[in-house]
Amino acid sequence: MPFQPDRLSVPLVQAPMAGGASTPELAAAVSEVGGLGFLAAGYRTAQGMREQIVRTRELTGGPFGVNLFVPGPPAPSSAGAVATYREELLADAAEYGITLPVPTDEGDDDEWDEKVDVLVREPVPVVSFTFGLPGASVVEALHRAGSQLIGTATTVAEAEAAEAIGVDALCLQGPDAGGHRATHDAGAEPSDLPLPDLLAAVRERVRIPLIAAGGLGTGEDIAAVLAAGAVAAQLGTVYLRTHESGASRTHQDALVDPRFTETVVTRAFSGRPARGLRNRFIDAHDATAPDAYPQVHHLTKGLRAAAAKSGDAERLHLWAGSRHRLARAVPAAALTRDLWEETRAGAR
Ligand SMILES: Cc1cc2nc3c(=O)[nH]c(=O)nc-3n(C[C@H](O)[C@H](O)[C@H](O)COP(=O)(O)O)c2cc1C
Incomplete structure (x- = not known):
């Protein structure tokens, strides 16, 4: 049975974070406690991505995802x-x-073809995409290999395009998110539609499961997006200071430095x-x-x-979402468990 994004025992997704923050140790720690950990393949070679996948498999038998940057035309x-x-x-x-x-x-294809080849030959449970959508042949090849696919959208139009291409679930990224906006057209101004409004608007138009991301830092934040119809919450910034994070010391310290x-x-x-x-x-x-x-x-x-x-x-x-002050220097498993506990306590 393929992995189902809407059947996580802990509906928390550790956001893929390219540039060093995402590590096999971080992804595995989150997956081990029932969430979904992610590796970030952006800025990495296909070989580097493969090595991280192998290492993650050594650390967990749980499901995890690999995120790809979809190459666009040069500006x-x-x-x-x-x-x-x-x-x-x-x-x-x-x-x-x-x-x-x-x-x-x-342009820069970020070894797109080579990465897709690796993922088709050695499939992982989940592959997600940012900055755009893959072509139909890639969707078909990854599906045939047995992966579940997650698109990322920042607008209703991007969400509709993702559903049309056949992804299994969608990550909706609101404007408070840390790091790059997932906006498909790099030249366009990013949408500032708040996450609750984006979630409500996309739910009207799209049938696939939705994962909400951007500016989530507490159990209360998570409970709110789940109550609004998301099947899971995706969090990035709050994982940046966990023990397994690969973010630089300067980045980690800045997140809680009062001068910022x-x-x-x-x-x-x-x-x-x-x-x-x-x-x-x-x-x-x-x-x-x-x-x-x-x-x-x-x-x-x-x-x-x-x-x-x-x-x-x-x-x-210093990539950071609006909730950066809540980034905690604790093990990622403990953070995931605590956030889920807080979410459930708030809902009781
Ligand atoms: C340091 C950093 C790197 C990121 N890199 C990626 C990436 O490689 N791929 C991706 O889809 N999203 C990336 N994101 C965005 C996250 O997937 C997610 O949308 C965001 O972290 C959610 O907002 P939050 O940081 O407020 O939790 C990154 C975010 C951060 C903070």
């Missing part, structure tokens, strides 16, 4: 805008004594809208950052690595 004629942005960032790069790559107009007082959505780090703690890099560059993903991601990659190395929270992309 139209972005080279000029990215070159101008590069000039602007040279002073930041000079602070670390590094150079910045010269932008090209090439708000989160904002910015294209400054990657060219795609993403929510993070507002810092000096965002203040300096948000207004001028072009909507060119993944070109801006590649442009700032070295800069962000240097910031991480020197513990410079003012130039690092």
Whole structure:
């Protein structure tokens, strides 16, 4: 019997978090207590993804998922805008004594075909997608391999498109979510429809099970989305400080540092809208950052690595949802159990 997203014994999904935060240990810890843990394949090679899958299987016999970035077309004629942005960032790069790559107009397929091949040959229980939807042949191949598929949507139109392509469930990402908005069109302004309204609107139009994400941090938050018809709640930011998280120390500390007082959505780090703690890099560059993903991601990659190395929270992309202060430095299994206990206690 294939894994059913609406039959989790603990209806909590640990959000896939690319860039290092998602680890096999984190995914396995959540799956071991009855939730659904996720690996994030974005920014990883197909081989790196495969190694994480093998390791996760060693740690748990429970179901887990792998999340893929769906490649989109490169932003139209972005080279000029990215070159101008590069000039602007040279002073930041000079602070670390590094150079910045010269932008090209090439797209980035993130080894999409290779990753799909691995997942077809060595299937995992769940595959989810962000930034868009796979083609019909990929849906068919992964289904034939036995995986359940989850699309991600931020609007009713994206949800309808996901159902039409044949995914089995849908993650609805509201505007308070940490990290990249899942918006399918990288150039479009992300929707600011609050999660409860998005959930209600999508329930009217779509029949597949819905998983709610974005700004959830307490049992009360989780109970509210379950009462509104979601089959599970997906949480990312609150897992960033767990013992199994791979997020950098600088990132983990910043989430609860009183000097960071708000989160904002910015294209400054990657060219795609993403929510993070507002810092000096965002203040300096948000207004001028072009909507060119993944070109801006590649442009700032070295800069962000240097910031991480020197513990410079003012130039690092500190992805965080609105509930970042609730991120707890505890084992992920304990966090999952506590959240579910709080959810049930509130519902009693
Ligand atoms: C550090 C970080 C990295 C993320 N990376 C991914 C990713 O690789 N794929 C994805 O579908 N969502 C990603 N997300 C978004 C989550 O799936 C989810 O929508 C979000 O964490 C929910 O909001 P919350 O952070 O307020 O709980 C990321 C979120 C964070 C905080």
